[in-house]
Amino acid sequence: MLKEKWDELADVKEELAERDWFMGTSGNLAIKVSNHPLQFLVTASGKDKRKRTRDDFLLVDEFGRPVEENHLKPSAETLLHVEIYRRTNAGCSLHVHTIDNNVISEVYGDNGEVTFQGQELIKAFDIWEEDAVLKIPIIRNYAHIPTLADTFAEHVTGDSGAVLIRNHGITVWGRTSFEAKKILEASEFLFRYQLRLLEHKPYQLFKVV
Ligand SMILES: CSCCC(=O)C(=O)COP(=O)(O)O
Numbered sequence: 434m435l436k437e438k439w440d441e442l443a444d445v446k447e448e449l450a451e452r453d454w455f456m457g458t459s460g461n462l463a464i465k466v467s468n469h470p471l472q473f474l475v476t477a478s479g480k481d482k483r484k485r486t487r488d489d490f491l492l493v494d495e496f497g498r499p500v501e502e503n504h505l506k507p508s509a510e511t512l513l514h515v516e517i518y519r520r521t522n523a524g525c526s527l528h529v530h531t532i533d534n535n536v537i538s539e540v541y542g543d544n545g546e547v548t549f550q551g552q553e554l555i556k557a558f559d560i561w562e563e564d565a566v567l568k569i570p571i572i573r574n575y576a577h578i579p580t581l582a583d584t585f586a587e588h589v590t591g592d593s594g595a596v597l598i599r600n601h602g603i604t605v606w607g608r609t610s611f612e613a614k615k616i617l618e619a620s621e622f623l624f625r626y627q628l629r630l631l632e633h634k635p636y637q638l639f640k641v642v
């Protein structure tokens with residue numbers, strides 16, 4: 434099981450690396466290994482996530498502490514992943530910093546959320562109604578990680594979802610790694626679309642949906 438989950442997360446990491454979503458060692462990924470006790474694999478802190486090595490991940494418990502003595506440190510943002518696995522049935526959580534998610538988070542940061550409507554890719558969030566509205570929350574980037582995790586946790590209300598951290602990045606989660614990746618890719622598509630749209634229709638910024 435552990436080996437299977439390790440390989441699954443390593444494959445996701447490789448795919449996100451191909452998209453160049455781990456600039457400057459940023460980003461962290463996690464995958465649940467067991468429910469009782471709650472244990473998940475998380476990326477080791479400060480690594481170049483474009484490389485595939487035997488030190489890429491370590492197993493942590495429900496508090497984000499390494500399960501075994503280890504020379505590796507869990508991601509500095511492990512507590513955000515902890516909140517996801519404690520509160521939901523998610524199986525995988527992904528955090529990346531991109532230019533698009535940072536710019537979107539700054540443009541709409543004062544609103545506390547960014548809203549999308551009338552875009553086909555909203556369906557990737559399992560929202561199928563014709564005029565459905567997708568809201569992605571934007572939270573403040575607290576340097577104190579327990580405070581960041583507490584603020585983040587307020588928005589972790591379902592087994593899949595996405596939260597932007599202002600001028601920092603996005604964290605998404607899903608029941609499976611496939612679902613988490615789908616939500617991440619769809620979010621980044623929507624962010625790029627919205628930013629491109631603003632170049633052509635700047636007044637869209639003030640449109641209330
Ligand atoms: C160098 S990026 C700053 C830390 C961060 O936001 C991040 O995503 C990576 O931290 P980690 O400890 O998971 O490597």
Ligand SMILES: [Zn+2]
Pocket residue numbers: 459460461510528530601602
């Ligand atoms: Zn980060």
